[in-house]
Amino acid sequence: MVARVNTVSFQGIDVKPVDVQVQISNGLPAFTIVGLPDKAVAESRERVRSALHALGLSLPPKRLTVNLAPADLSKEGSHFDLPIALGLLAAMDVIPKDDLADYVVLGELSLDASIRAVAGVLPAAMHASANDNRLICPQVCGGEAAWAGDIEILAPHNLLQLINHIKGTQVLSQPEARLNDMDARKIPDLSEVKGQETAKRALEITAAGGHNLLMIGPPGSGKSMLASCLPGILPPLSPREALEVSMIHSLAGTLPEGGILRHRPYRDPHHSASQPALIGGGQKVKPGEISLAHNGVLFLDELPEFNRSTLEALRQPLESGNALVARANSHVNFPARFQLIAAMNPCRCGHLGDSDLECNKAPRCAGDYQSKISGPVMDRIDMQVDVPAVSVADLQNADRGETSAAVAMRVQAARDRQARRFSALGADITQNAHAQGHVLEQVTEMTDESRILLNKAMENAKTSARGYYRLLKVARTIADLAGSDLIERSHIAEALSYRRIALND
Numbered sequence: 001m002v003a004r005v006n007t008v009s010f011q012g013i014d015v016k017p018v019d020v021q022v023q024i025s026n027g028l029p030a031f032t033i034v035g036l037p038d039k040a041v042a043e044s045r046e047r048v049r050s051a052l053h054a055l056g057l058s059l060p061p062k063r064l065t066v067n068l069a070p071a072d073l074s075k076e077g078s079h080f081d082l083p084i085a086l087g088l089l090a091a092m093d094v095i096p097k098d099d100l101a102d103y104v105v106l107g108e109l110s111l112d113a114s115i116r117a118v119a120g121v122l123p124a125a126m127h128a129s130a131n132d133n134r135l136i137c138p139q140v141c142g143g144e145a146a147w148a149g150d151i152e153i154l155a156p157h158n159l160l161q162l163i164n165h166i167k168g169t170q171v172l173s174q175p176e177a178r179l180n181d182m183d184a185r186k187i188p189d190l191s192e193v194k195g196q197e198t199a200k201r202a203l204e205i206t207a208a209g210g211h212n213l214l215m216i217g218p219p220g221s222g223k224s225m226l227a228s229c230l231p232g233i234l235p236p237l238s239p240r241e242a243l244e245v246s247m248i249h250s251l252a253g254t255l256p257e258g259g260i261l262r263h264r265p266y267r268d269p270h271h272s273a274s275q276p277a278l279i280g281g282g283q284k285v286k287p288g289e290i291s292l293a294h295n296g297v298l299f300l301d302e303l304p305e306f307n308r309s310t311l312e313a314l315r316q317p318l319e320s321g322n323a324l325v326a327r328a329n330s331h332v333n334f335p336a337r338f339q340l341i342a343a344m345n346p347c348r349c350g351h352l353g354d355s356d357l358e359c360n361k362a363p364r365c366a367g368d369y370q371s372k373i374s375g376p377v378m379d380r381i382d383m384q385v386d387v388p389a390v391s392v393a394d395l396q397n398a399d400r401g402e403t404s405a406a407v408a409m410r411v412q413a414a415r416d417r418q419a420r421r422f423s424a425l426g427a428d429i430t431q432n433a434h435a436q437g438h439v440l441e442q443v444t445e446m447t448d449e450s451r452i453l454l455n456k457a458m459e460n461a462k463t464s465a466r467g468y469y470r471l472l473k474v475a476r477t478i479a480d481l482a483g484s485d486l487i488e489r490s491h492i493a494e495a496l497s498y499r500r501i502a503l504n505d
């Protein structure tokens, strides 16, 4: 008779059910796993064998066949160890066959039969909850799984505990939902940045409306420092956002302590990052940096130093909020609604426009340097702001500027206004940057003077349709920060000041 255990396989953010079927039959001793296993799954034979040995059980000298159905879905990861081991135990009549019928099982086994953390427990728990199943997962992942709602979870530390629970000789208690504190990094305060009032204002607007921002300035003027202050002024994740973000991080295996994330993600990959690292994919399809930055910030420092094709690959996700990775045998989709913050020098020496410091190739070298970023990528950036060198007077000024906490309060108020407005319209968005079509038209009511200024600027600048809408969204956010429902002339004027039509004009 065949023993069956339910587990899952991950296709991007989608969870596919997998049926682990185990049969022990007469024949030459062999242990085979079929059903498109990858190397980690194939190697689980040795881990399972050793884990059972550690419990004093040895595999019967017969023909053991493990089938992972459906057979045409490729199976990746080490979480198949535990379901395979339980399937074998059921087939060997160590545990009753029927007791596992409504459990979804995942976990990696150590040689000593302890159960190690695996990626994807939260999405698997959501899947189990949606199908009225129960879940068996590693103990360390229990705090993450418990967020999936009303679901019964067994989170054993080792295989023996689990067998004892199933046989009724020990009771495992339901794990408690946990928060993950690993992302509580040290965030510099905005008040530590001297001068740079325009850049700070631009940062506040981007945080309030979820817009993209490019900072351009000479070396050492504080661009990277300003960007690192951003997490301190962003509002915390809403419960729904936290669940979305944690599902992606769970799949990427970046929640080692289990628990759900509370802080808005802030990812700052180095400019040597490859396209699969940034967008997702690779040999094992993992979420890329843009998906890990979902509902948060992707900071690309030294933008022109990124590989050109890597930057171009950002174009589609920047518009759609999704990263679609096509592989030979499947398409994998990860959410990637992130806010792009970028920083760059105006030229290779970095001192363009400063007659004392600029090199003898200026301004030609600036054109070469800036042209590394294509027009379409530039068109997707809502705001560009100059971050000039700070004067000594500013550096020596003892007055502390506004703190991040004060700015964060204004940002939160502006976000609340946006969320209320969008929910009144029945739109499933919360930030101005994501408004489109009819919704955008409905939320961008403006005065006559505003329209006159806007039309005049558009005539002169020959902006793209995308540029026009992005400008409107920034103006909407500026009005929200000012507490105004109508977009006034000054709001349009400020939005225009952040949108340069070409970098070197």
Ligand SMILES: Nc1ncnc2c1ncn2[C@@H]1O[C@H](COP(=O)(O)OP(=O)(O)OP(=O)(O)O)[C@@H](O)[C@H]1O
Binding pocket: 192, 193, 194, 195, 196, 217, 218, 219, 220, 221, 222, 223, 224, 225, 226, 343, 344, 345, 390
């Ligand atoms: N406006 C500022 N106020 C206070 N300190 C500053 C300011 N600008 C720069 N600094 C100091 O200089 C250091 C370097 O700044 P930062 O790394 O932000 O420069 P950058 O503009 O990113 O330069 P690069 O173009 O070379 O990357 C900061 O860590 C900080 O100590």
Ligand SMILES: [Mg+2]
Binding pocket: 223, 224, 225, 301, 302, 343
């Ligand atoms: Mg820098």
